[in-house]
Amino acid sequence: xxxxxxxxxxWKAIVAGVALAACAALAACKDPVETRREPAIGPKDRGxxxxxxxxxGSCHEIPGLDWPSGRLGPSLDGFDDVGLIAGQLPxxxxxxxxxxxxxxSVKEGSSMPPMPISEAEAADIxxxxxxxxxx
Amino acid sequence: MIDALWGWPxxxxxxxxxxxxxxxxxxxxxxxxGAFVTLVVVFALWVAIKGPDKWKAKLGGERxxxxxxxxxxxxxxxxxxxxxxxxxxxxxxPIHGDEMRIRVTGEMWWFRVQYLDxxxxxxxxxxxxxxxxxxxxxxxxxxxxDVIHSFWVPHLSGKKDMIPGRRTLLRIExxxxxxxxxxxAEYCGRQHALMxxxxxxxxxxxxxxxxxxxxERLVSAGLDITRQVESSSGSGTQGSERSTVTRTxxxxxxxSGQQSGRTLFMQSGCAACHRVAGTEANGLxxxxxxxxxxxxxxxxxxxxxxxxxxxxxxxxSQSLKPGNRMPSYDMxxxxxxxxxxxxxxxxx
Numbered sequence: 001x002x003x004x005x006x007x008x009x010x011w012k013a014i015v016a017g018v019a020l021a022a023c024a025a026l027a028a029c030k031d032p033v034e035t036r037r038e039p040a041i042g043p044k045d046r047g048x049x050x051x052x053x054x055x056x057g058s059c060h061e062i063p064g065l066d067w068p069s070g071r072l073g074p075s076l077d078g079f080d081d082v083g084l085i086a087g088q089l090p091x092x093x094x095x096x097x098x099x100x101x102x103x104x105s106v107k108e109g110s111s112m113p114p115m116p117i118s119e120a121e122a123a124d125i126x127x128x129x130x131x132x133x134x135x
Numbered sequence: 136m137i138d139a140l141w142g143w144p145x146x147x148x149x150x151x152x153x154x155x156x157x158x159x160x161x162x163x164x165x166x167x168x169g170a171f172v173t174l175v176v177v178f179a180l181w182v183a184i185k186g187p188d189k190w191k192a193k194l195g196g197e198r199x200x201x202x203x204x205x206x207x208x209x210x211x212x213x214x215x216x217x218x219x220x221x222x223x224x225x226x227x228x229p230i231h232g233d234e235m236r237i238r239v240t241g242e243m244w245w246f247r248v249q250y251l252d253x254x255x256x257x258x259x260x261x262x263x264x265x266x267x268x269x270x271x272x273x274x275x276x277x278x279x280x281d282v283i284h285s286f287w288v289p290h291l292s293g294k295k296d297m298i299p300g301r302r303t304l305l306r307i308e309x310x311x312x313x314x315x316x317x318x319x320a321e322y323c324g325r326q327h328a329l330m331x332x333x334x335x336x337x338x339x340x341x342x343x344x345x346x347x348x349x350x351e352r353l354v355s356a357g358l359d360i361t362r363q364v365e366s367s368s369g370s371g372t373q374g375s376e377r378s379t380v381t382r383t384x385x386x387x388x389x390x391s392g393q394q395s396g397r398t399l400f401m402q403s404g405c406a407a408c409h410r411v412a413g414t415e416a417n418g419l420x421x422x423x424x425x426x427x428x429x430x431x432x433x434x435x436x437x438x439x440x441x442x443x444x445x446x447x448x449x450x451x452s453q454s455l456k457p458g459n460r461m462p463s464y465d466m467x468x469x470x471x472x473x474x475x476x477x478x479x480x481x482x483x
Binding site: 053054055056058059068069070071072111112113114115116 | 444448451454455
């Protein structure tokens with residue numbers, strides 16, 4: 001009699017365990033990768049992606065980018081607090097975007113070379129740089 | 136840059152050719168068998184602790200030990216060993232047909248790439264980028280110039296060590312076109328983590344075109360591809376003097392930076408370590424820059440390749456990859472750096 005009830009409880013425990021494992025397995029089976037939706041990303045995230053793709057870090061230290069951290073150009077840390085862009089241009093998003101794409105065209109003789117990025121990418125990068133608020 | 140090429144699914148689970156396919160099949164089989172054995176062991180454990188007495192007795196019996204503890208592992212492990220060893224051997228089989236040959240040499244911290252003709256002579260040199268045709272096995276001859284490195288493009292094959300003083304072989308093959316990231320897979324010093332490359336697989340026609348383009352450039356520079364390469368390993372002067380003349384005019388159609396870019400490259404010492412076929416630059420210590428303008432990456436697979444990153448690398452390589460063997464050329468001014476970069480961009 002006693003024996004029987006102990007075994008009974010054992011089987012219950014096993015059924016519970018199997019059910020638990022099945023739940024865990026189900027939870028692990030997310031949608032296939034292609035059908036999962038990308039989390040919505042804003043201009044700032046796109047800006048950082050564009051920065052990485054273009055390799056701006058090969059001349060600039062850029063917050064949010066661990067590597068590379070070149071020192072040929074000025075650090076872009078705290079860029080929102082910079083007065084004039086490259087010491088000369090008004091610090092406005094449109095000017096910044098234009099400067100990032102083709103510095104010599106907006107600042108005569110600038111030593112930053114034109115970079116291979118689209119206008120949209122430049123705008124995103126500007127949004128990213130302005131978003132680095134340390135105040 | 137390398138991260139961008141790896142993506143999801145992880146390349147080890149996303150074979151792009153027959154050799155890597157075999158490795159992935161073996162990996163999944165090991166995983167499956169491992170899972171099965173784990174389940175069996177857990178079940179046996181349960182029987183031993185809480186199972187019915189009749190089962191306990193069976194589990195402790197001689198038969199169970201002989202079957203489950205000796206026969207099963209003996210057979211399975213032996214089979215796996217044979218499978219694993221034959222697979223590994225098949226990845227390193229020497230040439231037996233018309234396979235393409237490429238020699239790749241690991242150097243601290245980049246990959247020297249030499250395309251070989253069937254006789255083993257170097258026909259074209261490059262760095263950190265390997266171009267192969269789709270659907271054809273390629274036999275790589277792996278060497279090292281300094282310490283042990285390991286060559287690994289998970290999409291295309293297994294890993295293989297590059298050992299100083301020895302030549303190892305590795306077969307790779309792609310069955311679809313694409314760009315596949317590769318890395319050094321054996322710790323080799325400070326910048327091991329920044330030592331990568333890109334393998335580019337082309338459809339057959341594209342590959343032929345690519346090859347012809349490169350060849351044509353060398354020929355238009357007055358160079359016979361084979362002779363040039365021979366001369367770089369032997370007495371380099373005669374071949375390169377002839378070509379210098381032809382090359383000056385070849386790309387001299389950009390701005391004024393052009394002429395000085397080339398001159399600066401030669402005068403600033405770049406030529407002592409870098410070779411640009413068809414010019415007097417014949418240095419062999421660093422990566423060959425003959426085709427640097429057409430490469431996808433700089434600094435051994437780590438930076439995108441554009442004018443800005445070229446300038447950044449030349450002027451400040453020690454900030455980007457500290458300890459690498461190229462000094463930062465910060466004694467050059469911005470105009471000079473840009474001029475050199477513009478000239479290098481044209482070396483397709």
